[in-house]
Amino acid sequence: xxxxxxxxxxxxxxxxxxxxxxxxxxxxxxxxxxxxxxxxxxxxxxxxxxxxxxxxxxxxxxxxxxxxxxxxxxxxxxxxxxxxxxxxxxxxxxxxxxxxxx
Amino acid sequence: xxxxxxxxxxxxxxxxxxxxxxxxxxxxxxxxxxxxxxxxxxxxxxxxxxxxxxxxxxxxxxxxxxxxxxxxxxxxxxxxxxxxxxxxxxxxxxxxxxxxxxxxxxxxxxxxxxxxxxxxxxxxxxxxxxxxxxxxxxxxxxxxxxxxxxxxxxxxxxxxxxxxxxxxxxxxxxxxxxxxxxxxxxxxxxxxxx
Amino acid sequence: xxxxxxxxxxxxxxxxxxxxxxxxxxxxxxxxxxxxxxxxxxxxxxxxxxxxxxxxxxxxxxxxxxxxxxxxxxxxxxxxxxxxxxxxxxxxx
Numbered sequence: 001x002x003x004x005x006x007x008x009x010x011x012x013x014x015x016x017x018x019x020x021x022x023x024x025x026x027x028x029x030x031x032x033x034x035x036x037x038x039x040x041x042x043x044x045x046x047x048x049x050x051x052x053x054x055x056x057x058x059x060x061x062x063x064x065x066x067x068x069x070x071x072x073x074x075x076x077x078x079x080x081x082x083x084x085x086x087x088x089x090x091x092x093x094x095x096x097x098x099x100x101x102x
Numbered sequence: 103x104x105x106x107x108x109x110x111x112x113x114x115x116x117x118x119x120x121x122x123x124x125x126x127x128x129x130x131x132x133x134x135x136x137x138x139x140x141x142x143x144x145x146x147x148x149x150x151x152x153x154x155x156x157x158x159x160x161x162x163x164x165x166x167x168x169x170x171x172x173x174x175x176x177x178x179x180x181x182x183x184x185x186x187x188x189x190x191x192x193x194x195x196x197x198x199x200x201x202x203x204x205x206x207x208x209x210x211x212x213x214x215x216x217x218x219x220x221x222x223x224x225x226x227x228x229x230x231x232x233x234x235x236x237x238x239x240x241x242x243x244x245x246x247x248x249x250x251x252x253x254x255x256x257x258x259x260x261x262x263x264x265x266x267x268x269x270x271x272x273x274x275x276x277x278x279x280x281x282x283x284x285x286x287x288x289x290x291x292x293x294x295x296x
Numbered sequence: 297x298x299x300x301x302x303x304x305x306x307x308x309x310x311x312x313x314x315x316x317x318x319x320x321x322x323x324x325x326x327x328x329x330x331x332x333x334x335x336x337x338x339x340x341x342x343x344x345x346x347x348x349x350x351x352x353x354x355x356x357x358x359x360x361x362x363x364x365x366x367x368x369x370x371x372x373x374x375x376x377x378x379x380x381x382x383x384x385x386x387x388x389x
Contacts, residue, residue: 006314007324013202013253014325014368018226023238025290028217033112038214039136040118043128046136046182050349056204057319057347072205072220074111081114082107087349090121095106098117185338202323229325229377230368249375251364255321256357256380257340 009064034073041080050083058082139179143213147178148261149282151211153275155188156266166190169261173211183210183259189252190263191289196247197262198236198289200228201254208259212287219288229253239290252289262289269295297383299358303333304389307360307381319347322385326377330389331362337380356383 012018030038044050058079059067067075084090107114122128151173155162164172169186180186186208189197201207202225207215218224227235232249233242243249252260264286270278285291299305309328312318321343337359341352360381364371 006311008313008320011203011320011324012222012225013200013228013323014230015226018223019231021223021226023218023221023223023227023235025218025238030214033115035137035140036119036133037111037115039133039140040115040122040128042136042140042182043132047127049127051346053319053343053346054349056343059204060319061317068222070111077111077114077118078107081118082104084118084122085104085106089125089127090118092104092106094121095104095117098121099106099109099113102113102116187337202325203321229323230370232375233372249372250361251375251377253323253377253379255323256337256343256382258337258357258380 008060009067010060030073034071037073037077037080041076044080049089050080050087054083055079140209140214143178143210145212145282145284145287146279148208148212148284148287149279150275151176151178151261152263152282152287153279155263156270156278157275162190162263165263178211180210185258186211187258187260188263189250189260191265191292193244193265194247195250196243196289196292197250197252197260198228198232199252199254199260199262200225202226202229203255206254206259208261208287210259211261212284216284236290239285241291243292262287264289264293267293267295298356299333299336299383299386299388301333301335304330305333305358305360305386306330306389308385308387310385317348319344322381323379325367326360326362326379326381329362329366331360331366334359334361334378340382342382342384357381358383358386360386 041055059075062075155165165188169188170180173186174180191197205215205220207219229251232251254260281293286293307326307329312320337357339354339356342355345352357380359378362377364375365373
């Protein structure tokens with residue numbers, strides 16, 4: 001065996017850990033949450049507020065254990081939130097207040 | 103990194119929905135419009151493109167040369183979407199598309215990526231054991247057919263033009279389109295009659 | 297640098313991940329490997345900068361093919377892999 005290269009956890013091509021992992025080939029229906037997150041990213045992209053590359057960066061920044069625990073679109077909403085906070089388009093105080101109002 | 107990011111996704115979405123609407127960054131109407139547009143793209147739309155390529159050699163040549171313009175010529179909007187490339191299967195060469203880094207998929211044509219396409223097992227195995235992977239769908243290629251795995255890493259999105267099954271001479275475009283499934287346009291399956 | 301179809305190339309054996317936060321579209325398993333240019337796909341803003349909302353220079357993007365045997369010890373002869381790579385990751389081999 002050669003030494004394991006310092007790849008990032010999202011960079012999954014060919015890694016031995018999943019060599020025997022079966023693939024769930026059954027159809028899965030998207031939830032309303034999934035569709036809304038997907039569409040929100042599109043709106044922010046079309047308006048030039050965030051790129052798909054920023055979405056990916058934010059997803060890749062999720063720690064490995066959480067990355068695998070979170071559903072696909074939960075990774076997305078986390079990345080979208082991260083990006084909006086980083087850019088100051090939404091502040092932590094605003095987000096905190098909005099979360100508490102619920 | 104903010105600890106607020108560890109909040110559950112449903113709560114984050116609900117909070118952002120109000121904030122972004124108030125700021126005019128993303129309104130519920132804009133989001134609803136994108137959902138509606140996204141849902142118009144389905145594997146059936148991809149199947150229609152495949153059937154047309156099988157029956158119209160001129161269209162097929164244009165599709166392979168410039169997927170984006172040719173698909174837009176059918177009235178399928180690719181606004182805001184990455185360029186589309188179409189890769190042709192032959193008896194000698196079979197394409198299998200994967201995105202090992204995330205989940206790049208020809209969404210503007212085929213719709214939301216299927217669950218399996220986004221899974222760790224699919225992303226990890228496709229590039230190293232493509233034959234073992236597609237066997238999960240029951241797909242077995244002839245020994246003489248080479249596999250070309252396509253790792254969709256950057257600014258294009260890739261769709262497979264599958265091989266037209268034997269015994270379909272004289273079929274209409276509608277009959278042919280009904281044969282084509284989502285997986286055929288990714289390369290995990292191949293269209294077959296009956 | 298313009299790489300014509302058929303040109304033999306080698307991907308940089310570089311691991312920016314070990315140097316700090318980054319966003320890289322060159323999969324780990326092709327780094328340091330030898331492949332061949334299939335076609336030039338166009339030129340696009342560098343995603344390594346777009347990901348951090350930095351000004352992004354335009355980079356040529358190529359479709360590069362690698363034999364499976366070049367990538368994996370258990371790769372099957374005859375099978376290969378096609379991947380999109382930016383010019384700044386490639387050197388003529």
